[in-house]
Amino acid sequence: MTTSRARAGIALACSALVALGLSACEHAPPAKPQKPSTATSAANAGGMRALTAAARHEGRLTAIALPHDWANYGGLIQGFEKKYGIKVTVEDPQGHSEDEIDALRKSGNKPTAPDVVDVGDTFARSAAQQNLLAPYKVADYDSIPESQKDSEARWSNNYGGYISIGCDANRVKTCPQTFADLLKPAYRGKVALEGDPRRSATAFDSVYAAALANNGSFDNIQPGLDFFAELKKIGNFNPLSSSTTSVVDGRTPISINWDYINLHYADQLGRKGVDWQVAIPFDGSFAQYFALAVNKNAPHPAAARLWLEYLFSPEGQNLRLRGYARPVLMEVMRQNGTLDTAAAARLPTVEGTPQFPTDAQLEKARNTVDQGWAKTMSKR
Numbered sequence: 001m002t003t004s005r006a007r008a009g010i011a012l013a014c015s016a017l018v019a020l021g022l023s024a025c026e027h028a029p030p031a032k033p034q035k036p037s038t039a040t041s042a043a044n045a046g047g048m049r050a051l052t053a054a055a056r057h058e059g060r061l062t063a064i065a066l067p068h069d070w071a072n073y074g075g076l077i078q079g080f081e082k083k084y085g086i087k088v089t090v091e092d093p094q095g096h097s098e099d100e101i102d103a104l105r106k107s108g109n110k111p112t113a114p115d116v117v118d119v120g121d122t123f124a125r126s127a128a129q130q131n132l133l134a135p136y137k138v139a140d141y142d143s144i145p146e147s148q149k150d151s152e153a154r155w156s157n158n159y160g161g162y163i164s165i166g167c168d169a170n171r172v173k174t175c176p177q178t179f180a181d182l183l184k185p186a187y188r189g190k191v192a193l194e195g196d197p198r199r200s201a202t203a204f205d206s207v208y209a210a211a212l213a214n215n216g217s218f219d220n221i222q223p224g225l226d227f228f229a230e231l232k233k234i235g236n237f238n239p240l241s242s243s244t245t246s247v248v249d250g251r252t253p254i255s256i257n258w259d260y261i262n263l264h265y266a267d268q269l270g271r272k273g274v275d276w277q278v279a280i281p282f283d284g285s286f287a288q289y290f291a292l293a294v295n296k297n298a299p300h301p302a303a304a305r306l307w308l309e310y311l312f313s314p315e316g317q318n319l320r321l322r323g324y325a326r327p328v329l330m331e332v333m334r335q336n337g338t339l340d341t342a343a344a345a346r347l348p349t350v351e352g353t354p355q356f357p358t359d360a361q362l363e364k365a366r367n368t369v370d371q372g373w374a375k376t377m378s379k380r
Contacts, residue, residue, distance in 0.1 A: 005290055011015055017274065021193040023179075032194035033045055033046030033047075033050060034046075035054060035301075036051065036054050036055075036301040036305060037134075037298070037301040037303035039051070039136070039305060040135050040136055040137060040153065041136065041137045041141075042137075042138075042139060042305070042309060045070035045302070045305070048139075051302055051305060051306055051309070052084065052306060054271065054302035055084060055086060055300070055302040055303040055305070055306040056085055056086060057085060057302070058086070058300040058301075058302055058303045059085075059086060059300075059303075060086060060087045060088070060089065060113050060114070060300055060303065061080075061085065061086055061087070061088045061089070061114070061115050061300055061303040061304065061307055062089050062091065062112070062115045062116075062299065062300065063089070063090045063091070063114060063115065063116055063117075063118075063307075064090065064091045064092055064095060064099070064103055064114040064117065064266030065090075065091075065092055065093065065094070065095035065096065065097075065099055065100050065117075065118065066090045066093060066102050066118060067093045067094060067244075068093075069244055069261075069264055069268065070164065070261065070324050071159055071260055071290070071320055071324075071325040072319050072320055072322055072323025072325065073259075074099070075322065075323065076310075076311065076316060076320075077090070078320060079167060079310070079315065080310050081228040083305065083310070083315075084310075085351070086303050086306075087150050087320075091103070091114065094243065094349060096121060096195050096196075096199045096200040096201070096202075097119035097120045097123035097199065097200065097201040098198070098199035098200070099199065100114065100117040100118070100119050100123070100130065101117070101119065101126060101127050101130070103125055103134040104117065104127065104133075104295055104296075104297075105130065105132060107128055107297070108297060109297050111299045111300070113295060113297055113298070113299055114295055114298075115294070115295055115296065115298040115299060115300045115301070115303060115304035115307070116121045116292065116293065116294055116295065116298070116304045116307050116308070117133075117292070118158075118290055118291070118295050119155075119289070119290065119291055119293070120201020120202070120204065120205065120288065120290055120294055121148075121155070121201075121288065121289055121291045121362070122201065122204065122362045122363075122365075122366050123201055123291075124150070124154075124155040124291035124293060125150075125155075125359065125361055125362065125363070126150075126154070126366075127154075127290060127293065128150055128154040128155060128293075129154070131296065132295065132296055133154040133155060133293045133294065133295070133296055133297065134154070134294040134295065134296045134301075134304075135152055135153045136153055136154075136293075136294050136305055137152055137153045138156065138308050138309050138312040139191075139309060139312070139313075140312055141153060141156065142355075143329060143332060144156050144157070144232075144312075144328055144329065145328070147356055148207055148289055148328055154293060155292065155293040156271070156291060156292060156293075156308075156312070156328075157288070157289035157290065157291045157292075157328050158290060158291065158292045158320070158327075158328055159260075159289065159290060159310065159320045159325040159326060159327055159328060160287060160288055160289030160290065160304075160325065160326050160328065161258040161259045161260045161261075161287065161288075161324070161326055162258070162259045162280050162285065162286065162287050162348075162350055162354075163181070163205055163208075163209040163256065163257075163258065163259075163280075163281070163284065163285075163286045163287075163288075163323055164175070164256075164257060164258065164259040164262045164263075164278050164279060164280045165178075165179075165254065165255075165256055165262075165278070165279045165280075165281055166236060166247070166254070166255045166256075166257060166261075166262035166265055166266075166276055166277070166278050166283070167253065167254050167276070167277050167278075167279075168247065168250060168253040168254075168274055168275065168276060168277075169218075169275040169277050170273070170274065170275050171250050172186075172187070172190065172253050172254060172342065173186065173256075175277045175279065176254065176279065177279040177281065177282075178213070178279075178281045178282065178283045178284070179209070179210050179214070179281050179283050179284045180213065180283055181205050182231060182236060182254070183231065183234065183236065184235075184236075185229065187236045187254060188234075188235045189235060189236065189237075189238055190236065190238055190252075190253045190254045191231060191236050191237055191238055191254045191256070192237075192238040192239075192240055192241065192246070192252035192254065192255050192256070193206055193241065193242065193255075193256055194206070194241060194242055194255070194256070194257050194261075195241045196241075196373070197373055198369060198370050198373050200241075201255060201288075202261075204257060204366070204369055205288045206256045206257075206363075207221060207224035207225060207227075207228065207288060208221055208224055208285040208286055208288075208357075208365060209224070209256075209281070209285070209286035209354050210223070210224040210227040210228065210284055211223045211225075211227070211284075212224075212282030212283075212284045212285070213227070213281060213283040214226065214227050214284075218355075218357035218358070218361040218365075218366070219361055221364075221365040221368050221369060222368060225368070225369065225372045225373065225376045226376075228376055228377075229376045229377075229379045232376070232377060232378040232379060233379055238251075238254075239253055239377075240252055242256075242257060244269075246358070247265055247269060247274065247276065248272055248274060257262075258325075258358055259280055259324065259348055260323055260324035260325040260326075262276065262278040263278055263324040263348070264323060264324060266278055268370040270353070278348070280348055280350055282351060285350055285351065285352070285354075287350075287355075287356070288356070289328060289353035290337070292308055292311060292312075294308065310368065312328075312329065314319060314339075317329050317330070318333075318339070318343065320338040320340075321339075321340055321343040321344060321347075322340065322343045324346065324347065326347065331342070
């Protein structure tokens with residue numbers, strides 16, 4: 001495995017929860033605790049013990065679009081089930097952010113509805129605008145940077161990373177290091193995205209990164225669309241969505257994806273003979289986070305809220321880190337001694353301090369991609 005490295009990394013504020021999912025700063029429960037379906041915090045539900053008891057009584061949690069090899073969801077699901085005795089079921093594990101929102105919208109109050117979602121933050125904003133999410137503040141909500149959470153607590157970013165280029169060195173003689181490299185004739189038919197950027201947050205952010213690499217900006221994602229139009233025109237774009245399976249069998253020998261996904265491929269697929277190399281392109285350095293939220297109509301409302309508490313606890317955040325994803329509560333965990341420093345040391349570092357588009361910039365970019373991707377892919 002090789003990884004492009006430079007100096008500096010993400011520094012984000014946080015504070016820790018103590019062991020067993022209990023917050024050191026937990027407020028006294030209210031005189032009349034709210035039922036889990038309306039509770040806006042653990043304290044509001046009667047405290048962590050009451051929330052945990054209610055979740056265990058429900059006995060299950062339904063999630064959607066959580067592949068086990070994505071940001072260490074395998075480890076997180078196993079840890080949650082073992083700790084609380086609550087069975088986690090994942091529907092449509094290969095789905096994308098828009099599929100999750102569609103499921104919330106279409107399922108309504110059905111008992112088969114997803115309890116929780118994990119979506120790109122542009123999609124989280126859309127779900128909040130559609131009144132699909134329940135406000136809920138995890139114990140360390142105040143420590144999450146303002147730019148990484150909804151002001152009404154309908155969603156909060158949990159983990160993130162950088163857009164990267166993964167490459168099968170067994171099938172590609174010289175692996176690309178930048179977006180500019182991807183235009184070289186040697187990569188004909190080889191360059192894939194994780195999905196359709198109108199439905200996949202990963203693919204959308206890949207277009208954003210391509211824009212930054214081609215004189216675009218947070219205000220102007222059009223150069224990213226133009227880049228992929230050119231990639232298709234010259235024959236380098238591979239329309240197949242990359243996945244673990246397509247990487248293993250060589251159908252997507254070059255994949256634009258998050259660094260934590262490509263680094264996971266490098267770790268896990270080496271046993272299958274895949275020499276997967278990873279580069280974070282310096283010409284299009286783009287960082288973004290994924291948001292967690294509770295379905296307003298969650299069939300298992302206590303388990304849904306306990307799931308968020310677990311994923312924002314030091315245990316959950318360190319499990320993210322072990323899957324190469326950068327926890328949103330990383331820096332204060334480093335300061336208070338709860339960070340897994342060995343796992344943190346394995347992260348690729350990136351030039352400079354990450355910047356993030358504003359809500360208005362994201363909405364504008366989202367509209368541009370929604371309206372322009374079909375035209376982009378039709379160009380010859």
